[in-house]
Amino acid sequence: MSIVTVQLGQCGNQIGFEVFDALNTDSHCPQGLCSKRENEAYQASCKERFFSEEENGVPIARAVLVDMEPKVTSQTLSKAAQSGRWKYGQHSCFCQKQGSGNNWAYGYSVHGPRHEEAIMNLIQKEVEKCDSLSGFFIIMSMAGGTGSGLGAFVTQNLQDQYSNSLKMNQIIWPYGTGEVIVQNYNSVLTLSHLYRSSDALLVHENDALHKICAKLMNIKQISFSDINQVLAHQLGSVFQPTYSVEGSCHYRRNPLGDLMENLVPHPEFKMLGIRNIPQMSENSLAYSTFTWAGLLKHLRQMLISNSKMEEGIDWQVRPPLSGLPTFGKVSLNRELHFNTSIANLVILRGKDVHSADLGGFKDPALYTSWLEPIHAVNVWKTQRAFSKYEKSAALVSNSQFLLKPLDTIVGKAWNMFASKAYIHQYTKFGIEEEDFLDSFALLEQVVASYCNL
């Protein structure tokens, strides 16, 4: 089954390019550490999910590019074409002349309705190219105007028009010290709308990705391109094919369905995060060896202590002893030390993958009480290595990891809202104060729900 990707705004398009590039490069990587037949099955599965075939053998990404001003999309299209290894469809791009001005209301209430038909038509064409549709992957940022506002509008439309298909939104959480001054307003409005219309929100924080680039990849002058490549690597480690029950040469057919089934048991809890191990620069890779035991031990502690990377992990944090109340129920005023999970999915790729022991993840103390560990944990093992890493593990989790950032954004937006600053820019385009209040109420509810896990 195939995934149709919708890339929205500058951020969405820049990331989308890196994602398809990473997927394509990995699937053609000769160091798969497995048999030729295995490799071919992997490639075919990746292709089915993300690329359609062109006459002269250059795969075309199953993607629709949307932006309200032309610079970024034209850059993205030409970068892909220049690579020679894959490209975007010639007519898969929709853009306008004047952007959304970082205004969620403009993206949602003006651009949305105005271009609804054109955008949905493009998506429809892409869907028709698929033999069968697993669902939609929507890449967008929360801080700006197009990704956030138009992204929310498009997701709503997808829910109406393709009610049987799944939608996963890849959201970029902006840097804490602003990229955009009204980013907290835009984020609050986006999250509240997506919570109603999307099936799962896969969140990546710019601050976390930045730290990975600085500490793990040792990049001195970090550019957005570097950050996007780390993100693409993480997404690739999740979305590349994995074995189905039948094992070797048989890969799962429904990536989005399988992900949602394992990770989103309850509609109140939709926020997912990815952690990846190991993550390092290519130069360091040549000198490193790993054991599954070591990797998994670190990954587990990353989960529990809510660390986003394998450096600087707080080893003091321990799961609460069973029978005693979990720390998670403490009010937000104190540091939330222990990260309670609802569900976890561990994806292992590489050498000797069958010897990896995941007992540590099945400890009931890690999880909230209303789900048995046997339902809360899932493991996918694949022999084919990912992107030159002899062994790699990815953890997709639905946990309290986003609780503090979410609470922070809501708090800042609330403070700004109380002073009514910038509100006139939103009411100008039809987003009234009541809409803000509704959004705040919904997110306070989400914060409370995660807090009480």
Place this chain on the structure above:
Amino acid sequence: MTQSVVVQVGQCGNQIGCCFWDLALREHAAVNQKGIYDEAISSFFRNVDTRVVGDGGSISKGKICSLKARAVLIDMEEGVVNEILQGPLRDVFDSKQLITDISGSGNNWAVGHKVFGSLYQEQILEKLRKSAEHCDCLQCFFIIHSMGGGTGSGLGTFLLKVLEDEFPEVYRFVTSIYPSGEDDVITSPYNSILAMKELNEHADCVLPIDNQSLFDIISKIDLMVNSGKLGTTVKPKSLVTSSAGAVKKRHQKPFDAMNNIVANLLLNLTSSARFEGSLNMDLNEISMNLVPFPQLHYLVSSLTPLYTLADVNIPTRRLDQMFSDAFSKDHQLIRADPKHSLYLACALMVRGNVQVSDLRRNIERLKPSLQFVSWNQEGWKTSLCSVPPVGHSHSLLALANNTCVKPTFMELKERFMRLYRKKAHLHHYLQIEGMEESCFMEAVSSLSGLVEEYNQLDATKSMPVEDLPRLSIAV
């Protein structure tokens, strides 16, 4: 990609405008080596086949034939505009884009606004409509004028109301030259205050600039260049004041160095909208992020670096110095000290080989020394444009919505009151039809209202930042 139209009014406005077009051509010549008319150039220039008579000459793609500025030149005396039309830039302007008169406004806002306003309203509308028609997607009008005189001040602000009525969806960005303390036009306080009321009510965004600051910056540069302290030489093209390497050669005139600074300001302001980068910032984002309340739309600007040394490698320290300088009071384009006042919002527009990590590092470094209003503690808007300005490897334009504009306005009011109490020169204004003493009173009260808003914000400066109680919901 969108287009912008520049409307230059009065002597000052036209002289600055002239420098702007010259530097714009220079920048595009440096970036666009192949001579193809692309979207970046089209934001300020039309491509016209001059062999075709009349209006049919516009070419939208392909090689550059003849570039025409998207500009409207207005002056109520002919001297300056004539000089432009006879000078090296004459081919860039269309004779149909001009509105001139002979007698001038006599440094009288009322003459500019009321007399010439009504006389030329139709013509102005017609020229504006024409220039708008030539645009695929018009986003912004840039108005350049001075506040102290008669034409720029009076007719320039009359224009704002016309633009607001006729093109309500198009932004109005005004670059206003405020009179310095030692201004030689006696009535400049009257003209400025009367103009301020119009700016308050009809402009989307105002970039106030004063001559004294520009002059100080030039003195600083001259000192550095001539002192020989630096050892290595300064790259001539990199001086923010120079027009070296400009497409059209012209003799440096007295105000040229100062005007070039303002021209560079406008180029940097629009660079992220015209050229590519990893974090683009369009003109509509400036208004969205930097104007928290409609009245508070005055932005203090600073440009760094003022010059580049001839070294090829730019160590990080120098890059960081660029950021530090942007906040120092010596680099601001009006007499203001943003570091010791309250920030409502701040935008950093970076050009050249600077990445997001450099930006973040410097924001973290400078944040503790700056005071932001309680509801916007992280009020930073950033943009990264890959194309540096001519002669530089990187540059920074900082725009601040900061209460440090207050002293400028208050001083202006002081000077106004000194004249008004004695009714000095008032009869020149009152004898114009449509002018009454109430016009003056309304203008002063508009300014006082603005100052009061800044006062209220300043009062919150030393208060501790408290988190407001959040919405509580039934669990």
